[in-house]
Amino acid sequence: MALQVTDLTISFGGVVAVNGMSLSIEPGEIVGLIGPNGAGKTTFINCVAGAYRPSRGTVQWKGTELRGLAPHSVIRQGVARTFQNVASLHDLTVLDIVKLGAAARGRRGLAAVADLWRGEAALEAELHETVLEPLGLADIAAQPVQTLSYGLRKAVDLARAMASRPELLLLDEPVAGLTVQEGQQMAAVIREVRDRRRCAVLMVEHKMDVVMSTCDRITVMAAGARIFEGTGPAVQADPEVRRVYLGEP
Amino acid sequence: MPARRRLALLAVVVLAAAGSFALGRFGAYLVHSVAIAAIAAMGLNLLTGFAGQISFASGALIGIGAYTAGNLGNAGWGLGAILAAGVAAAVASVVIGLPALRLRGLYYAIATLAAQFVLEYLFKIVEPLTKGISGMNIAPLVLLGRPVASDQAWAAISIAILALTWLGLARLMRTNVGRAFLVVRENELVAKGMGIDVVRVKLWAFLASGFVIGVSGALVGFTTRLASPEGFGLSLSIDQVAMLIVGGQGVWAGSLLGAGFVVLIPEAIQRLGEALHVANLLSAMREMSFGLLIVLFLLFEPRGLAALLRRLARGVSRIALPHPVPDSSPVVAARTPAPGGTREKAL
Structure with a gap:
């Protein structure tokens, strides 16, 4: 077991956003997390990534407890996340962002002072080969991020997460807002990341065709808890899921 | 940076430093005033323009630099006094920065x-270190066994330190810490x-910015030869913020332009007043005209003189050349409607 989340609970004021949620992911597995709006999917990812501090439950990652760690410490454990809405970062180029991703697991403290004297040519070459080329971003590496389309910015966000050499990727709606073609490319990239690096993936996504074609297993959330878990066809066949999520009577 | 450009830059700095010996005393005084103010403005630019933390304490940090350098310079530390001034101000800057870990924006500014x-x-009140209200006299800096007292020599030294600061800060912005400033x-x-x-x-931003401002403070101390409390008051902080806004945030050249503007305009107003025999009236208007200028820049060119000059240069090249040379970031210029927060690519 790579990731084992047990009984995760967090509330905001009187709203219990995630209520006793459990989920596990094996190494190299792609798990889809689906559910209606407000089910607590993004909140769940935020809890695992350290952005929120859950009030109850455990987040075991390869024998380490992630609950209570700050986001930058979670990344150092090999768990990286992407964002649903990518921020526009004015002055930074694609390569800058990817370097920051790599730095998330890099040296710290006074060792950072040595950056002033060290060249970055070797790092740039490595990032080109391992991240930018596979994601088709090599040609635009020197462009400021804010000049890129929404789809490309999402790819940059994924590249940034991948540059930290994660063993678990948390993807928050990687395909939302993309064109059909961009969405298919993104899904192919996600599968390739898994195949090439044996990286486990947890993706929150609404586009069912992408979820069906990408995920090995699907977990359905509603009202902060898991209501079903299984393979794509099983999820589609389950009457409870159809009622809650697909809106059938 | 390509080797040729680096050499060209070095040549410009050496020429400027050497050229300051050809200046008269007043000219050299203006040169080192601008250069020293620009060093502090760059330190503040790092903190505010690049890392997004507003500060109205740079006047006091310049003071800490001046007092530290004064005490240690008088004790015969030489150049070490300038470095120690940077370190002292860096420590103070981090302490002042601690609330920023909790407070944001306007609250931190307060x-x-x-x-x-x-x-x-x-x-x-700390008279043993500052000599209180009467102020502390600072002996000339002793460099290579000789006291540096002439304005020309200080102009040359200030230009050299300004160039070093510029290079160092631009380099810092190309490290991961620097890139992280922009994201924060x-x-x-x-x-x-x-x-x-x-x-x-x-904390890195406060540390680096404080060091640079402290070095500038040391130079202020050694050139004015006197450190007194009223020299490092709020108006100095406001001058620094004015340089930042007038020059342009997040662009290094903006700090130099802003410093030139804020230091030289009052001199020009003074000269004008003396010529027209209304010196008292005009000097009273100094603060007012500053406030007015800041408001005008915020309204019409929030990106400051640096952006204004860049636009001018683009316009000139468009007139001069039938096929204008493409700007380094044409898409940025074309697509963004400049909603105030937009900044040009850092130099």
């Missing part, structure tokens, strides 16, 4: 204002999600 007043007060400036939540340790990055 905290720096409080720090400015507290330090001003300390300058007055834009959005702290995103920075956290990207795995950036926001607390650590902010």
Whole structure:
């Protein structure tokens, strides 16, 4: 077991956003997390990534407890996340962002002072080969991020997460807002990341065709808890899921 | 930076430094005043323009630099006094920065204002170190066994230190810490999600910015040869913020332009007043005209003189050349409607 989340609970004021949620992911597995709006999917990812501090439950990652760690410490454990809405970062180029991703697991403290004297040519070459080329971003590496389309910015966000050499990727709606073609490319990239690096993936996504074609297993959330878990066809066949999520009577 | 450009830059600096010996005393005085103010403005630019933390305490940090350099210079530390002034101001800057780990934006700005007043007060009462209200006399800096007293020599030294500061800061912005400054400036939540340790990055910004401002303070002390509390008051902090706004945030050249503007315009107003025999009237208008200028820049060119000059240069090249040379970032210029927060690519 790579990731084992047990009984995760967090509330905001009187709203219990995630209520006793459990989920596990094996190494190299792609798990889809689906559910209606407000089910607590993004909140769940935020809890695992350290952005929120859950009030109850455990987040075991390869024998380490992630609950209570700050986001930058979670990344150092090999768990990286992407964002649903990518921020526009004015002055930074694609390569800058990817370097920051790599730095998330890099040296710290006074060792950072040595950056002033060290060249970055070797790092740039490595990032080109391992991240930018596979994601088709090599040609635009020197462009400021804010000049890129929404789809490309999402790819940059994924590249940034991948540059930290994660063993678990948390993807928050990687395909939302993309064109059909961009969405298919993104899904192919996600599968390739898994195949090439044996990286486990947890993706929150609404586009069912992408979820069906990408995920090995699907977990359905509603009202902060898991209501079903299984393979794509099983999820589609389950009457409870159809009622809650697909809106059938 | 390509080797040729580096050489060209070195040549410009050496020529400028050498050229300052050909200046008269007053000309050299103006040169080192601008250069020293620009060094501090660059330190503030790093903190505010690049890392997004507003500060009204730079006047007091310049003071800490001046007092430290004065005490150690008088004790015969030589150049070491300038470095120690940077270190002292860097430590003070981090302490002033601690509230920024909790407070944001305007609230933090108020905290720096409080720090400015507290330090001003300390300058007055810690007499063993500051000589209180009467001020501390500072002996000329001894360099290579000789005291440096002429304005020309100080102009040359200030230009050299300004160039070093510029290079060092531009280099810093090309490291991961520097890139993280920009992300923290834009959005702290995103920075956290990207795995950036926001607390650590902010502390680096305060440390580096404080060091640079402290070095500038040391130069202020050695050139004026006197450190007194009223020299490092809030108006000096405001001057620094004015340089930042008038010159342009997040662009290094903006700090130099802003410093030139803020230091030279009052001199020009003074000269004009003397020529027209209305010196008293005009000097009273100095503060007012400054306030007016800042408001005008905020309204019409929030990106400051640096952006204004860049636009001018683009216009000239368009007239001069039938096929204008493409700008380095044409898409940025074309697509963004400049909603105030937009900044040009850092130099």
